[in-house]
Amino acid sequence: MRKHFCILYSFFSLIACQSNNDSEINAVYQTNYTFTQLGQFIEYDVQEIQYSLSTAPIKNSYQWKEKVVALEKDISNEEQLRIIRYRRANESTNWQIDSVFFVKNSIDKSIRHEGNNQFIKLTFPLKENQRWDGNLYNNWGRDDYIMKKVNQPYTFHQQVFSNTVVIEQQNDSSLVDLKKRIEVYARGIGMIYSESSNLAYCNTPACLGKASIDYGKRKFITLRTYGIEN
Numbered sequence: 001m002r003k004h005f006c007i008l009y010s011f012f013s014l015i016a017c018q019s020n021n022d023s024e025i026n027a028v029y030q031t032n033y034t035f036t037q038l039g040q041f042i043e044y045d046v047q048e049i050q051y052s053l054s055t056a057p058i059k060n061s062y063q064w065k066e067k068v069v070a071l072e073k074d075i076s077n078e079e080q081l082r083i084i085r086y087r088r089a090n091e092s093t094n095w096q097i098d099s100v101f102f103v104k105n106s107i108d109k110s111i112r113h114e115g116n117n118q119f120i121k122l123t124f125p126l127k128e129n130q131r132w133d134g135n136l137y138n139n140w141g142r143d144d145y146i147m148k149k150v151n152q153p154y155t156f157h158q159q160v161f162s163n164t165v166v167i168e169q170q171n172d173s174s175l176v177d178l179k180k181r182i183e184v185y186a187r188g189i190g191m192i193y194s195e196s197s198n199l200a201y202c203n204t205p206a207c208l209g210k211a212s213i214d215y216g217k218r219k220f221i222t223l224r225t226y227g228i229e230n
Contacts, residue, residue, distance in 0.1 A: 003049065004019045008135050033122060033165060033185040041067035042190055043224040051199065051213045053191055063088050063224065065095055068103075080104040080113070094223045122185065126150045132170060144171050154184055156193060156222065163187035176203045178211075194221035 043065045050058040070082040081103045084173045086095035102113040109132075110122040118137040123130055130147040154164040169181035177200050184193040199216035202208070 007161070017157055032188055033126070034190050035066075035068050037057070037084060037107065037228070038068050038071055038081075039228045039230060040190075041065060044221045044225045045224050047220045049218045051217070052215045061090075063090065063096070064215065064221070074104065078104060112168075120145070121167075121183070123147070143169065151187075154186065154192070157172065161186040161189070161192060164192070175209050176201050179215075189223070189226050191221075192223040195219070 003127050014157045021031050042144050043063060046064055048060045050060075052058075065086040065088075066083050067086070068081045069084050072080060072082055074080045083103060084103055085098045087098035087102065099114075101115075104111045104113065108124050109120050110124075112119045112121050116138075117140065119138055120132060123132050127147060133142050133196055134145045135141060135143040144175075148166045148168055150165050151163050152165075153159045154166075157160055164186045167183045167185065169183065170179050171182070172179045178197050179199075180195065180197045182195050183191055186192045195218075197216070197218045199218065200214045200216050202210070202212040
């Protein structure tokens with residue numbers, strides 16, 4: 001009887017260990033849609049377009065580089081990644097420090113801490129049509145994010161990313177305005193594309209419904225390159 005008990009104990013212990021290992025593997029698999037390790041970096045092309053009634057659209061293009069420079073503890077003694085964002089005008093100019101932010105990954109979410117505000121960028125496990133309040137940990141008011149196209153391929157610049165997820169932060173459009181914010185994340189990389197638009201359309205009878213922009217702003221962030229460096 002004692003021998004049988006030992007065998008059963010060993011069997012269930014093995015199952016428990018396997019379950020824990022599976023959870024750890026799953027957590028790593030999920031969180032590698034964002035920053036996860038020291039030295040990881042991503043470079044972006046950024047384009048801003050400002051519209052107004054009095055002038056032609058003003059375009060401003062530059063580049064960002066975001067790099068994990070430290071793994072440290074926050075005030076709650078939880079691990080977080082410190083990330084420096086660099087900025088330059090183009091490839092012929094030098095990188096300059098622009099800002100610092102933090103990413104904290106857990107088994108069920110990834111939080112980005114910028115300035116005095118925290119945003120829940122992703123929730124885990126990735127699930128189609130999952131909804132959550134991205135502003136849960138700040139005072140900006142409720143902001144529902146929706147997860148779409150989970151683990152589907154995404155293509156831009158003739159490059160295909162096999163496993164991605166689209167986070168729709170806002171997508172409100174009407175005859176008179178457009179408010180849109182989306183981010184696309186790729187497994188093993190992080191964010192590869194971001195688009196934000198806040199536009200007011202012409203609403204006179206002659207142009208109503210034609211999406212003719214009176215004023216507003218658009219911003220596009222697209223992946224240039226990524227990797228690991230010292």
